[in-house]
Amino acid sequence: MQRFRLIFIYILVIAVAVALGFWLFKSSEKQEANMPGQELEYQGQGHMPSCTPGDPPYNSNPPTSGCHDPAPADWGTYDAALTDQKYIHNLEHGGIWISYKPDRVDAETVLKLKDFANRYKLIIVAPREANDAPISLAAWMHLLNLDSFDERAILEFIEAYHNKGPEVVM
Incomplete structure (x- = not known):
């Protein structure tokens, strides 16, 4: 039972890290698109x-x-x-x-x-x-x-x- 709980926590941490990384990537992409000029x-x-x-x-x-x-x-x-x-x-x-x-x-x-x-x-x-x-x-x-x-x-x-x-x- 303890092992499943530990695996669940690892999966949750990885999912949050992936979601955060994706959000940061998209934010920087939008910022670049909004830069003036070419x-x-x-x-x-x-x-x-x-x-x-x-x-x-x-x-x-x-x-x-x-x-x-x-x-x-x-x-x-x-x-x-x-x-x-x-x-x-x-x-x-x-x-x-x-x-x-x-x-x-x-x-x-x-x-x-x-x-x-x-x-x-x-x-x-x-x-x-x-x-x-x-x-x-x-x-x-x-x-x-x-x-x-x-x-x-x-x-x-x-x-x-x-x-x-x-x-x-x-």
Whole structure:
């Protein structure tokens, strides 16, 4: 009788552990599905000149990983674009790169975007003619394209990926 009771307790403990594991797995799956933007494939962390930018071609526009400049850009705002390879290095350090198409974003919106660089560390805001969307947010292996200014979406992206690159700096 004692042996059956012990077997029953073991089975019960195993069943609870399996149920808990399944619940945790499903919870993390839902959390990943709710992350802002799209996740992109890793394209390496090589520094020029030991690699060639765009070889292989970047898998997103703007790029979110891959061959990049050995020195990052200074954090903050820019009125003229630097090379993508500079900004990719900042993404590697956990930064967020907010880029905008100057001909599709008005001056008031540019000021709102630049305010994020004043409110947060590790943010770059710069114009970028080559964007597919009027506003793009890039983090290491993550991208969010916006047709218009959406403060909530921008904040969610920053909260999700800020300071989460492979080389975290303070």
